[in-house]
Amino acid sequence: MPLLEIENLVVRYGSALVLDRVSLAIDNGECVAVIGPNGAGKTTLLRSISALKDWEGKMSFQGRDLAGVSSSQTVALGIVQAPEGRHLFPQLSVRENLELGAFLAKEKAQKDTNYEYVLELFPRLGERLRQMAGTLSGGEQQMLCVGRALMSSPRILLLDEPSFGLAPLIKEAIANAVRQIRAKGTTILLVEQDAHMAFELAQRVYVLEEGHISTTGTSKELSEDPSIRSSYLGL
Amino acid sequence: MELIQEIIIFGTIKGCVYALIATGFTLIFAVAGILNLAHGTFYMLGAYFTYTLFYVLGIPLPPAILLAAVLVGALGMLLDRVFLKPMRSSHTYVLVLTVAVAFAAQEIILLTYGSQGMNIPNLIEGSVNLNGVVVSWHQLLIVAITAVVLIMLWLVLTRTRYGVATLAVSMDEDGARLVGIETEKVFNLSMFASAFLAAVAGALISPIMSMTPEMWNMPLMKAFVVVVVGGIGSLTGSIMAAFFLGWLETFTGFVISPKLTEVVSLVLLTVFLVFRPSGILGRRLH
Amino acid sequence: MLANLKTPAQRHTAIFYGLIMVGFYFVPVFSDNFYLLSVFTTAYFYIIFATSWDVFAGYSHLMNFGHALFIGIAGYLTAFVDLHLGLPPLLVLPMCAVVCGLLGMFIGYLTLRMQGPYFAIITMAFAAVAYESAIMFSEYTGGEEGIPGIHPLTDSLIGDYYFVLVVMSLIFLFLLWFTRGRWGLVLKAISQNEDAVLASGINTAWVKIRAYSISGALCGIGGSVYAYSLTHVGPTSMEQVLSTTILIMAMVGGMGTITGPFLGALILVLFNELSRDMEEYRLLIYTVMVVVIIFFAPRGIVSWGQPIARAFKLGGKRGQAGS
Ligand SMILES: Nc1ncnc2c1ncn2[C@@H]1O[C@H](COP(=O)(O)OP(=O)(O)O)[C@@H](O)[C@H]1O
Ligand SMILES: [Mg+2]
Numbered sequence: 077m078p079l080l081e082i083e084n085l086v087v088r089y090g091s092a093l094v095l096d097r098v099s100l101a102i103d104n105g106e107c108v109a110v111i112g113p114n115g116a117g118k119t120t121l122l123r124s125i126s127a128l129k130d131w132e133g134k135m136s137f138q139g140r141d142l143a144g145v146s147s148s149q150t151v152a153l154g155i156v157q158a159p160e161g162r163h164l165f166p167q168l169s170v171r172e173n174l175e176l177g178a179f180l181a182k183e184k185a186q187k188d189t190n191y192e193y194v195l196e197l198f199p200r201l202g203e204r205l206r207q208m209a210g211t212l213s214g215g216e217q218q219m220l221c222v223g224r225a226l227m228s229s230p231r232i233l234l235l236d237e238p239s240f241g242l243a244p245l246i247k248e249a250i251a252n253a254v255r256q257i258r259a260k261g262t263t264i265l266l267v268e269q270d271a272h273m274a275f276e277l278a279q280r281v282y283v284l285e286e287g288h289i290s291t292t293g294t295s296k297e298l299s300e301d302p303s304i305r306s307s308y309l310g311l
Numbered sequence: 312m313e314l315i316q317e318i319i320i321f322g323t324i325k326g327c328v329y330a331l332i333a334t335g336f337t338l339i340f341a342v343a344g345i346l347n348l349a350h351g352t353f354y355m356l357g358a359y360f361t362y363t364l365f366y367v368l369g370i371p372l373p374p375a376i377l378l379a380a381v382l383v384g385a386l387g388m389l390l391d392r393v394f395l396k397p398m399r400s401s402h403t404y405v406l407v408l409t410v411a412v413a414f415a416a417q418e419i420i421l422l423t424y425g426s427q428g429m430n431i432p433n434l435i436e437g438s439v440n441l442n443g444v445v446v447s448w449h450q451l452l453i454v455a456i457t458a459v460v461l462i463m464l465w466l467v468l469t470r471t472r473y474g475v476a477t478l479a480v481s482m483d484e485d486g487a488r489l490v491g492i493e494t495e496k497v498f499n500l501s502m503f504a505s506a507f508l509a510a511v512a513g514a515l516i517s518p519i520m521s522m523t524p525e526m527w528n529m530p531l532m533k534a535f536v537v538v539v540v541g542g543i544g545s546l547t548g549s550i551m552a553a554f555f556l557g558w559l560e561t562f563t564g565f566v567i568s569p570k571l572t573e574v575v576s577l578v579l580l581t582v583f584l585v586f587r588p589s590g591i592l593g594r595r596l597h
Numbered sequence: 598m599l600a601n602l603k604t605p606a607q608r609h610t611a612i613f614y615g616l617i618m619v620g621f622y623f624v625p626v627f628s629d630n631f632y633l634l635s636v637f638t639t640a641y642f643y644i645i646f647a648t649s650w651d652v653f654a655g656y657s658h659l660m661n662f663g664h665a666l667f668i669g670i671a672g673y674l675t676a677f678v679d680l681h682l683g684l685p686p687l688l689v690l691p692m693c694a695v696v697c698g699l700l701g702m703f704i705g706y707l708t709l710r711m712q713g714p715y716f717a718i719i720t721m722a723f724a725a726v727a728y729e730s731a732i733m734f735s736e737y738t739g740g741e742e743g744i745p746g747i748h749p750l751t752d753s754l755i756g757d758y759y760f761v762l763v764v765m766s767l768i769f770l771f772l773l774w775f776t777r778g779r780w781g782l783v784l785k786a787i788s789q790n791e792d793a794v795l796a797s798g799i800n801t802a803w804v805k806i807r808a809y810s811i812s813g814a815l816c817g818i819g820g821s822v823y824a825y826s827l828t829h830v831g832p833t834s835m836e837q838v839l840s841t842t843i844l845i846m847a848m849v850g851g852m853g854t855i856t857g858p859f860l861g862a863l864i865l866v867l868f869n870e871l872s873r874d875m876e877e878y879r880l881l882i883y884t885v886m887v888v889v890i891i892f893f894a895p896r897g898i899v900s901w902g903q904p905i906a907r908a909f910k911l912g913g914k915r916g917q918a919g920s
Contacts, residue, residue, distance in 0.1 A: 151491030163486030402713035415884035
């Protein structure tokens, strides 16, 4: 049984159909990427999974039906997102942001372990614990965003364009962190416009175009597909 | 010298009442984006409920005020859950519905209690001479209670789990939902706190100012001024602006003309909205 | 205009409002009861106020909580000009329109960048400043008492009735024409997505300022006729309650439709007057009814028009598609 299974997901904004019968499945421990052009519906897909947006169709997580589950409950189930736009708490410190990441965590020991883990992953956050999140640089904010998500021990981590708008060096640091998270066995659903990064990090890739999945396959297969190479890899 | 003392003392008392009114108004605006035109209604109900609990049911004054404030808080939650929840994101709907509720409440109070002004007794009788300025004990108590209430609010917001969650929601609602905060619960608690604070202010003022079915207008206007001057969404700003307004009004009344006290807030409001919008606009509205 | 009535639903709407309007002209034929005529005259005033409110606030969704400002300014202007210069109403009305139009333009300019709640507060504040000034500068304004003795419009009740009705009809028709055309579309589009309209090369600031100016000018005409009709103007003509009542009428009828505020004003004024024998419960019932209508029909009672028409098989399928 897949960890997260989505069948015929349909999402609308008003009368506009944004996701049209999207189906995908992710196994435990996998790292799967969704790529697609701007406006394809990638963010909408992640927002629906996190119950920030109403949807129709079928979604299940660990066999449990996600219909009617609130955003808070999805976090409790272990579906955690580092969203597009980061959505940090700008007037709170880095430490407070991380603590809020563990809002639903019950055990203090687990919280402490996660805290250590995040600071190990992003040592730069450790140097800025008392700084307000709103005053961090873009790269640091992205680290904090991923770090905050890790604070609640995710079963599946949803990453929405984590490298967007970052300088190459910082981008590499984020990619590195994703590799480490993956190596620890956390399942990852990565949304990316940067297809190079997606192919490098993910085992399998879905291509989302205008609200539906146009192609899917392993990273290796797709990176050899001539049409994908020309439209996404610029080759 | 005495004049300056008087302005400081009476301005501070006024400022306390404004601070109680405005913090709740700011809180629910920052958290849920609700500009609640029925906020003055909570203030009014705080006074009238206290009156009934005290005179009709014979409950001693301090618990009567507390109980009245809790009841008003519950009504606030009810208003939010029943009327506002379906369309919280529409400013238009929220504005018109809350103003309509305010008028309906005014009529209910008018029918129940009549239009004549009423008072409740002071919490403590008597007065004290502060360096030549005579102040009633009740007025001093208003200052003390305000201080305690505001400190408690601050402690709740910074030290408790749902207090911090409230701050988080006011800064980024999606972010808050993504860490698992139940925003609906935060809205409910904020609405409770907001109505509770306004009710306390209404009950504390009514030994000094008569309660009437129209008494909800004044606090609403003051809340606007305080919130605009202090910066929407900023609790600290609101509290500072509340005292600023209290002093400025008292100064105007004592030094220039009592006729002008009401105009002060209007002028302040217009000047700030027109000439200092960038300096005061809160996060929520850029 | 008739060329625009393409669908049966639109034709039925036009017939519906046309009949109401014609009916208004025949009221004095059936009764010259003073009370009845004055109730209808009051309704016409509120129709002017609510529909002129709608052309800016209803279409742009910027809640104007101080529309009575224009009523008061026009009223005081009318009193000054009438009592000191002795100009005839037919000169005074355009004058009030111009002054209030310019005032609308000025406020529109000042408040251009303000969003929903701020806009609500600032409009409230402007009207309140005017209200307080009217009380404060009592040498000129008569303070709380106001200024009595404005000359009446005509020398008979029926004459006044028709004067107000004609002004109301002209304003209503003008607003229908104005909002059903390009300007109405642009205003609606701005309220939905201002950036997109800007991107298509339209100066949205100017569109909004212009709509506010028209809103003010028409309300100014109404305010002037109102002062003539009462032969008196006072600070109550710019009270917050009046502004709020206007906005509630528009919301109850259906914002951004012109016909909605027309119906809202008519129904609420008639209800308010006809329920006089409920004595003290009248205002309670009135306010509670308003809350209930807004709660159940946030888009106003005009939004009931289509279901009702469908129930009676009016309009038909094409009507729904075309609206
Ligand atoms: N809040 C919204 N309201 C209306 N339409 C939206 C909203 N958010 C996104 N959309 C539309 O949904 C489509 C998909 O957007 P999104 O999921 O953000 O795409 P992506 O993340 O792939 O760039 C776009 O056409 C966008 O215009
Ligand atoms: Mg996106």
